[in-house]
Amino acid sequence: MNNFIKKKILCTVGTRPEAIKMAPVILALKKEPWANVRILATAQHRNMLDQVNAFFGIEPDIDLDIMRPNQTLTTLTARLLLELDNVLQAEKPDVVLVQGDTTTVMAVSLACFYHRIPIGHVEAGLRTWDMQNPFPEEANRVITGKLARWHFAPTEGSRQNLLREGVQDSDILVTGNTVIDALLMTAAKDIEVGIDIDANKRLVLITSHRRENFGQPFRNICQALRTLAENNSDVQFLYPVHPNPNVKDVAHEMLGSSPNILLCDPLDYAPFVAAMKRAYLIISDSGGVQEEAPALGKPVLVLRDETERPEAVDQGVVKLVGPNYERIVTEAQRLLDDELAYREMARGISPYGDGLAAGRIVKTLREHFV
Numbered sequence: 001m002n003n004f005i006k007k008k009i010l011c012t013v014g015t016r017p018e019a020i021k022m023a024p025v026i027l028a029l030k031k032e033p034w035a036n037v038r039i040l041a042t043a044q045h046r047n048m049l050d051q052v053n054a055f056f057g058i059e060p061d062i063d064l065d066i067m068r069p070n071q072t073l074t075t076l077t078a079r080l081l082l083e084l085d086n087v088l089q090a091e092k093p094d095v096v097l098v099q100g101d102t103t104t105v106m107a108v109s110l111a112c113f114y115h116r117i118p119i120g121h122v123e124a125g126l127r128t129w130d131m132q133n134p135f136p137e138e139a140n141r142v143i144t145g146k147l148a149r150w151h152f153a154p155t156e157g158s159r160q161n162l163l164r165e166g167v168q169d170s171d172i173l174v175t176g177n178t179v180i181d182a183l184l185m186t187a188a189k190d191i192e193v194g195i196d197i198d199a200n201k202r203l204v205l206i207t208s209h210r211r212e213n214f215g216q217p218f219r220n221i222c223q224a225l226r227t228l229a230e231n232n233s234d235v236q237f238l239y240p241v242h243p244n245p246n247v248k249d250v251a252h253e254m255l256g257s258s259p260n261i262l263l264c265d266p267l268d269y270a271p272f273v274a275a276m277k278r279a280y281l282i283i284s285d286s287g288g289v290q291e292e293a294p295a296l297g298k299p300v301l302v303l304r305d306e307t308e309r310p311e312a313v314d315q316g317v318v319k320l321v322g323p324n325y326e327r328i329v330t331e332a333q334r335l336l337d338d339e340l341a342y343r344e345m346a347r348g349i350s351p352y353g354d355g356l357a358a359g360r361i362v363k364t365l366r367e368h369f370v
Contacts (some may be wrong), residue, residue, distance in 0.1 A: 006036040007369045010093035013060075014044035014104030017288075019052035020269060022099045024181035024358035025122060026058055032362060034370050038091060042066045042080060042104045055186075055270050062087055073103060073136055080107035088115045095149075095365065099123055099178075101141035109144040119144070122178060122361065124151035125158030152361050154178075154352060155311065175360040176353025183273060183292045184355040191274040193238075195264055201236040204228070204332070205279035207286050208303055209242035217323030218247065221303055222254035224328035225283070229258045232336060237261040238275060281335050281342075283328065290318055295355070297348030301331050311351035316344065 011026050013019045029037045041060035043049055046067045053060065064083045066076065080103070088096075088111060096112045098105040099122040112119050121144050131138050142165075145151065151167055153159045154177035162172050197203060208221055229237050241251045241263050255261045267275060273292075276282065282293050285303040293300045294317040302313075305322040312318035321327040335342050 005034075007034055007094040008036045008038060008091065009365070010038045010040055010091055010096045012040045012042065012096060012098050012104060012108050013049065013053075014042040014066075014102050015100075016045055016048035016052050016269070018099045018102060018104070019049050019056075019058075020182045021123060021178045022097070023052070023056040023058060024178050024185060025097065025099075025361055027056065027185075028358040028362045029365075032366065034366065038062070038093065040064070040087060040108075042083075042108075044076070044102060044104050052269055055268075056182075062091075076103050077107050080104065081111055084108060084111035085114075088112065088117060093117060094369065095120055097122060098144065098148075101126065101137040101144070103136065103140060106136075106140035106143050109147045113147045118149035119147060120150040120152060120361070120365065121145065121148040122152045122175075123154055123158075124148065125153040125160075125162040125172070127158075127161040150364060152357075152364075154357070157311070173360060173364055176355075176357040177291060178353070178357045178361075179288070179291055180295050180350055180353035181355050181358045183295055186270055186273045187277050187296060189270070191270045193267070193274045193278060194271050195238065195262065195275075197238065197262070197278065198236050201234060201260075202280040202336070203275075203278050204235055204237045205275050205282045205284075206237060206239040207242075207282075207284040207289060208239075209244065209247055210285045210304065213285060213303060213323045214246040218250055219254065220323050220325045221328065222250060224325045224332075225261065226255060226258055227325075227329050228332050229255075229261050231333065233260060235260065235280075235336065238264070238279075240264050240267045240272070240275075242266060281332065283332060291350070291352045294318060295348070295350035295352070297346045299335055299342065299345035301328065301335075303328070309352075315349060315351055317347060317349060319345070 013022050029035045039060045040062045042064045043066055095118050097120045098108050109119050128138055151162050151172045152175045153172055159172050159174050241248050276296055279298055282298050282300045290309045290312055294312050300318045301321045303323055321331050
């Protein structure tokens with residue numbers, strides 16, 4: 001196939017989560033003989049974006065380097081639109097792909113609409129139905145949902161949200177979440193955690209950083225972790241601690257002297273995946289971990305009373321324990337002691353995808369263009 005009849009696909013990334021979730025799509029498209037893949041980084045998050053791109057071997061063709069200290073959303077959006085005007089005129093892509101719900105996604109979608117360039121939206125259809133929460137992400141994804149030509153929805157629930165908003169069923173494809181593609185690609189590599197962990201001990205991996213747990217709830221969590229560590233001297237606990245003083249100071253004060261609790265700095269994407277792979281059990285309040293850990297067959301106890309990701313709870317591979325001392329200790333101890341209870345949660349199924357989402361997205365574009 002000669003270069004001049006290739007279809008030009010511009011893939012845009014602005015932040016670390018976008019880069020992780022777009023990487024499988026970019027890598028799959030690069031294998032397609034009909035596709036001329038170009039990568040646009042707006043670099044809304046500079047260092048974290050570069051780290052992920054480097055890990056997946058992705059080199060942006062165009063870099064807007066848009067990040068400035070303390071810039072308002074209005075300034076960010078205005079600067080993005082002006083820069084994108086030049087990029088779209090120079091590149092003239094046949095389709096532009098965006099991922100998620102950042103300000104980059106909304107601005108790119110609007111600029112493409114003005115240039116009459118079709119948009120494919122990866123991870124389409126997430127809704128809280130509250131424009132103020134999360135802010136500005138709900139508005140970003142609603143606006144993008146009005147402008148996109150293809151809606152690549154991660155779950156059936158997301159598809160239903162789009163139908164409710166009047167999107168044509170034929171424009172929606174349930175693909176699964178590409179975060180699982182990225183996870184399985186990463187987990188298949190021989191990556192190190194980079195921290196000295198006792199190979200003979202079971203590992204409990206911990207993350208906790210949510211604002212709603214600051215104060216007494218976080219002290220309850222730490223107290224529970226200390227009790228678990230004391231009662232299970234044959235188990236290693238690894239806690240990469242968030243730099244926020246509300247977390248860091250309390251964690252070091254309450255857990256720093258426990259011999260089998262390792263406190264370390266936050267891990268990059270790949271070492272954290274390696275830690276999840278190595279873990280026996282994960283105790284966390286992170287949304288991403290709730291999506292990723294079930295796919296690796298790891299039970300998760302979620303340090304929250306509610307979650308916007310109910311699918312894994314419904315399937316019994318994730319359990320909500322809240323920042324509740326008794327529940328954390330009881331449920332974690334049960335999973336450490338009771339093999340049957342453990343096996344019921346460690347089934348290796350993810351309601352968020354099977355690792356084949358990128359292939360489904362590429363197939364849709366191939367059928368349209370070829």
